[in-house]
Amino acid sequence: MRYESQRVAMPYFIFALILFAGQIVFGLVLGLQYVVGDFLFPEIPFNVARMVHTNLLIVWLLFGFMGATYYLVPEEAQTELYSPLLAWILFWVFAVAGTLTILGYLFVDYATLADVTMNKLLPTMGREFLEQPTITKIGIAIVAVGFLFNILMTALKGRKTVVNIVLITGLVGLAALWLFSFYNPSNLTLDKYFWWFVVHLWVEGVWELIMGAILAYVLIKITGVDREVIEKWLYVIIAMALISGIIGTGHHFFWIGPPEYWLWLGSVFSAIEPLPFFMMVLFAFNMINRRRRNHPNKAAMLWAMGTAVMAFLGAGVWGFLHTLAPVNYYTHGSQITAAHGHMAFYGAYVMIVLTIISYAMPIMRGRPYGNSNTAQVLEMWGFWLMTISMVFITLFLTGAGILQVWLQRIPESGQALSFMATQDHISLFYWMRFVAGCFFLSGLAVYFGSFFIKGQASPSEEVRGPATEDA
Amino acid sequence: MAERFTKSMARNIYLGGSAFFVLLFLALTFDTQSRAMPERDNRDQITEQVVRGKHVWEENNCIGCHTLMGEGAYFAPELANVFDRRGAGDSAVFKSFMNAWMNAMPTNVPGRRQMPQFNLTDQEIEDLAEFLEWTSKIDDNNWPPNIEG
Numbered sequence: 045m046r047y048e049s050q051r052v053a054m055p056y057f058i059f060a061l062i063l064f065a066g067q068i069v070f071g072l073v074l075g076l077q078y079v080v081g082d083f084l085f086p087e088i089p090f091n092v093a094r095m096v097h098t099n100l101l102i103v104w105l106l107f108g109f110m111g112a113t114y115y116l117v118p119e120e121a122q123t124e125l126y127s128p129l130l131a132w133i134l135f136w137v138f139a140v141a142g143t144l145t146i147l148g149y150l151f152v153d154y155a156t157l158a159d160v161t162m163n164k165l166l167p168t169m170g171r172e173f174l175e176q177p178t179i180t181k182i183g184i185a186i187v188a189v190g191f192l193f194n195i196l197m198t199a200l201k202g203r204k205t206v207v208n209i210v211l212i213t214g215l216v217g218l219a220a221l222w223l224f225s226f227y228n229p230s231n232l233t234l235d236k237y238f239w240w241f242v243v244h245l246w247v248e249g250v251w252e253l254i255m256g257a258i259l260a261y262v263l264i265k266i267t268g269v270d271r272e273v274i275e276k277w278l279y280v281i282i283a284m285a286l287i288s289g290i291i292g293t294g295h296h297f298f299w300i301g302p303p304e305y306w307l308w309l310g311s312v313f314s315a316i317e318p319l320p321f322f323m324m325v326l327f328a329f330n331m332i333n334r335r336r337r338n339h340p341n342k343a344a345m346l347w348a349m350g351t352a353v354m355a356f357l358g359a360g361v362w363g364f365l366h367t368l369a370p371v372n373y374y375t376h377g378s379q380i381t382a383a384h385g386h387m388a389f390y391g392a393y394v395m396i397v398l399t400i401i402s403y404a405m406p407i408m409r410g411r412p413y414g415n416s417n418t419a420q421v422l423e424m425w426g427f428w429l430m431t432i433s434m435v436f437i438t439l440f441l442t443g444a445g446i447l448q449v450w451l452q453r454i455p456e457s458g459q460a461l462s463f464m465a466t467q468d469h470i471s472l473f474y475w476m477r478f479v480a481g482c483f484f485l486s487g488l489a490v491y492f493g494s495f496f497i498k499g500q501a502s503p504s505e506e507v508r509g510p511a512t513e514d515a
Numbered sequence: 516m517a518e519r520f521t522k523s524m525a526r527n528i529y530l531g532g533s534a535f536f537v538l539l540f541l542a543l544t545f546d547t548q549s550r551a552m553p554e555r556d557n558r559d560q561i562t563e564q565v566v567r568g569k570h571v572w573e574e575n576n577c578i579g580c581h582t583l584m585g586e587g588a589y590f591a592p593e594l595a596n597v598f599d600r601r602g603a604g605d606s607a608v609f610k611s612f613m614n615a616w617m618n619a620m621p622t623n624v625p626g627r628r629q630m631p632q633f634n635l636t637d638q639e640i641e642d643l644a645e646f647l648e649w650t651s652k653i654d655d656n657n658w659p660p661n662i663e664g
């Protein structure tokens with residue numbers, strides 16, 4: 045760590061991980077409610093637990109992205125952060141607002157929450173992922189503006205690297221698209237159309253820029269490969285992401301009102317969307333093969349390879365599985381969607397945040413070459429337990445989804461099973477998903493445990509790697 | 516990647532490609548919203564009641580359990596076609612179904628998935644019914660495949 049102010053990333057990472065734990069606990073509550081329908085009812089109905097689960101996910105990923113930005117932008121720009129104080133203030137504002145919102149979900153009836161936060165004045169609540177009271181949404185926008193100001197002032201006074209430019213472009217896009225969360229017309233078809241400007245254009249648009257930039261940064265650091273090569277890859281990846289992903293939004297316009305040409309546009313362009321994710325796999329493995337050093341932080345390298353592979357599987361393969369209109373006609377809004385949502389979010393965004401944490405946390409804790417070997421072994425156990433559990437969660441949900449389509453969607457009206465009857469038929473898969481979820485939680489516990497092991501890696505563990513000519 | 520393919524070429528593809536597709540997307544959005552949608556979403560039939568019904572839908576977070584046109588949560592049945600499923604396409608039948616249903620919740624059947632009691636007024640339930648009826652009539656390329664949603 046070259047600049048003292050990079051250290052403000054630490055509270056962001058720690059708070060992100062605490063929220064991650066909360067997200068998983070509520071995931072298990074949901075998983076159990078799927079099979080024991082009245083579990084915790086009426087204290088915590090399913091919709092409440094689900095809001096907590098998904099909103100915690102989004103908020104902790106945002107904390108992770110901000111932490112990553114505070115850590116890497118000053119180092120790339122070769123200057124101190126413009127205002128560490130502002131970063132601290134915004135940390136507390138966001139943490140308190142986020143916590144209050146989650147507590148509001150849990151302890152106040154949603155209609156009452158809408159009432160006391162004066163949703164009537166500017167109705168934005170009650171839409172999937174955008175359940176936050178309007179006042180919280182405004183708070184998020186304000187935090188984003190302050191954050192971007194701080195980052196831009198830092199980047200502008202220092203060295204301008206491609207990693208910084210791409211990361212900041214992604215963050216500006218993230219903040220700009222957030223404004224669509226305030227647009228909630230009374231015409232449902234319009235509401236839905238622009239809802240996707242936040243949801244799809246985040247995860248299959250600007251967030252890919254953020255992911256690509258963080259991955260590129262970590263690869264530069266742990267492989268020592270020439271930045272020119274890495275930056276070229278980064279540009280190609282994000283070019284493919286936007287070229288495919290923007291019109292690819294059309295894969296959500298099939299059945300919510302827009303005209304038929306979206307069936308073609310959405311299918312064709314979103315079918316190309318796996319490409320940038322595949323290139324990230326090639327990118328990560330290529331750079332690691334060509335590495336000019338063997339960084340002693342092996343765990344960070346594992347996360348970097350893992351995120352590329354899992355993002356490709358979750359977003360690329362599982363996304364492609366149901367993205368063509370004739371397939372999506374049957375799978376739309378089924379457990380297949382849930383299967384894909386889980387592996388894609390985990391592989392791409394959870395794992396990229398855990399990658400930068402794995403790289404940066406030891407350094408901020410005064411262990412420049414990484415954690416001790418024991419801690420790294422434990423961390424890698426956490427990696428494998430969580431990742432394999434997520435693979436099983438995805439497989440079980442896919443099984444449930446295929447059966448659901450088979451029983452409920454494919455037969456004619458009259459022959460098809462009802463939704464609720466279908467759910468009873470596939471409950472075995474939900475039980476297995478719940479078990480896999482418990483393994484996920486145990487993996488998370490192991491991962492957390494690795495933070496409490498003392499000691500650090502030493503530079504002598506670094507052996508020179510295979511230097512290549514054309515780097 | 517080959518040496519001939521330089522970083523600045525990659526950057527130009529990124530800048531040119533994304534600018535082009537952003538503009539194309541905006542043009543398509545304009546066409547969709549200004550030309551196509553008015554004919555497909557029956558916007559002339561969005562009454563005061565439909566608007567209020569949408570607010571009731573939102574302020575009780577129905578989307579947290581149900582899908583609506585296939586979007587939302589997958590815990591409870593699709594509701595964009597519930598008007599056809601439970602009202603047989605008849606407004607009066609559907610309204611009385613909705614009234615009975617909302618007031619009968621929760622079922623309290625042990626182990627069964629439970630829908631909360633939202634304590635809605637008769638007026639709110641009627642608004643909701645109007646909203647769901649309007650929703651069922653949007654031209655959505657014939658989704659869902661059958662009545663079960």
Ligand code: HEM
Nearest residue numbers: 247295314317359363364366367376377381385388389392
């Ligand atoms: C990391 C990137 C991605 C993430 C985090 C992600 C996440 C999600 C989530 C959470 C949903 C459900 C949205 C809802 O609740 O309605 C969804 C839907 C969908 N995703 Fe992705 N996705 C990603 C990439 C992709 C890619 C690359 C493709 C295509 C190749 C794809 C295809 C789809 C499709 C077709 C749906 C709609 C499913 C339906 O009709 O119900 N996704 N995605």
Ligand code: HEM
Nearest residue numbers: 071072074075381382385386389390394481484588589590
């Ligand atoms: C113990 C592990 C987990 C369990 C048991 C679990 C369970 C669930 C359940 C039951 C739902 C609601 C599905 C519905 O609407 O009917 C859900 C939604 C969701 N969860 Fe999880 N979850 C877990 C972990 C995760 C993780 C690690 C992530 C992120 C990487 C995640 C991301 C999501 C997302 C994005 C949704 C919304 C999906 C959509 O709209 O398609 N979950 N989860």
Ligand SMILES: [Fe+2]
Nearest residue numbers: 244248293296
């Ligand atoms: Fe999408």
